[in-house]
Amino acid sequence: MKQKIFVIAALILLLCLILFMTRDLFFSHSENKPNPYEYDLKALKSADTTQSLYTEDRQIHTRLAEIHGVATDAADNIYIAGNGGVEIYSRDGVFLKKFSIKGTARCITVDVKDNIYLGMEDHVEIWNGSGKLITQWTSPGEESIITSIAVTDTWVFLADAGRKVVYRCDLSGKMIDRIGEKDPENKIPGFIVPSPYFDLGIAPDGSLWVVNPGRHEFEKYTFDGRLVSTWGEANMTMEGFCGCCNPSHFAFLHDGSFVTSEKGIERIKIYTSGGKFNSIVALSASFEEGTKGLDLAVDSRDRVIVLDPVKLMVRIFVKKK
Template identity: 45%
Template sequence: MTSRNDPTTRPPRAIPTVAGLLALAVAAVLLGAYLIVRLAAMVGGQGNGPAGTLNSDLEELRQTDPKLIKYREVGRINTGFQQARGIAVDAEGRLYVAGDQAVAVFGADGVQQSAIPLTTPPRCLAVGADGTLYAGMADHVETFDRGGAPRAVWSSPGPKARFTAVAVGENDVWVGDAGDRVVLRYDFSGNVVGRIGRKDAARHVPGLIIPSLHLDVALAPDDLLRVSNPGRHRIEAYTPGGDLKFSWGREGSDIDRFCGCCNPTDFALFPDGRFVTSEKGLPRVKIYSARGTFEGVVAGPETFGQKAVGLDVAVDPQERVLVLDPVARAVRVFVHQ
């Protein structure tokens, strides 16, 4: 019995001819050209293909149900900056805007009162109860007194640091470091005394996922630190010691969820613990309860340009919602209606 693996029993191997190879090459080119044309049509939204449906769906998402809009715009404050990056409000209602290489200070009436020149571009900022300004640069914090005079320059925590948020408490200063994916805890002398948000299985901390330079932080009335975890589409609550107590937020394009790769980008707190959040991609500013129940919309995508990214938000003592619109180079003022 001859083995099935005996080479003498195999049929002769066909040797491709030049004509055959040429025919295959032509077929491959034609197939490639067809796919390119189809892809171009899909991306351009021509016809009734998948891209046309996608564009239609996106346009629908850019329109907000009027019944959900709880706020109306009552004014704009021109920042005077080419690149405005962050806002903060002090206890007296003064508005601080970080942009270009300065911090501009405005009264509650929107009239500019002063400007603090800086040597490098500020990225974020916060104001303490005593009026001290904490300006977050790319990798360090600089402090200024109530009159804008320089006080101190804190050391950088490392070469990967990229500061995106500052919050000031009674005993500590908290800084969101998107580069190292951590929240830094400083004492008032500028020393790092703790870190929050790093993955720690023993403490049931899943870790911060920061695909882009958006990491926000704020202190809530319950004395817990709120930290955005945009890659997980949620906001997390930590003790000052770094224990994760709870979180809220879900991924999705529905109005009560956070869409895209990494949202929310920014948030702020009302005195009663409610949240105002902002998103990129589909730029939306929304209100949530202290435990994350959706309550309504401040402004939907139709309010902003399609390139709107970095909608920093703040709440002033009158509980007006302030939204930094970098495209308009203005702070937009919204009140409950």
């Protein structure tokens, strides 16, 4: 009896298969089917908006024709760097100053003395707040693309997307060390940087974090280049990072949480200091499709400052009340 039931079930399954084939062959119409070959990320771009804990507070429209980097200083002034100049705005978005530079700054950082560090394609320039060039460092190499700078009391760290390495320099610009080069003996995987988006930062606890975008990971290094820990997961969900190479930029909140931005699926998210997904700041709907280079900064009030290079503005996101 039991066997008979199994046979009947198996027969039903077989009939279902034949029906499936018949239906698929004769009655499945492609009129309403989406193009299976279309490059469509819509489904991935949608997300549960209840996870979004931030709202856009204000926008600062820049007068620069091309923008690449954003930073804040101790007084929460906002610095925007791009092609041919640097603009400075107050924390409320009031225009304060602008000075010209030769060439394009791909990244910007302001130290505690308000010195402005600009990554000028293959070298670093240091300017003061009144727009005077203090010094220009020599280029590490022709193929260098400096995409991020972090400054401590004694060291300056440069992320070189072209050579896929991080440099530790002293304050005079002398290169002391190369960090993150592939070293199987010390279990350093090496940076995979397929696009010129390669960010690093100093966490509130003073540790150095570097994005390894091709591996979709954050890597924590000691200042002498020892790999301490990593976090990050490559997957298509909101919790992970996806695409060829993400995240493209990041910044730290004061509790050590990471604010990350991605390209491909434009989104800004927050992860705890331990690397656990926490919340959403902004989703694709907030940006033009194909926006890349969403540089980030965080001010003393933990406002998330986002550079939108397509809309040519800086957008400030604050936590919902």
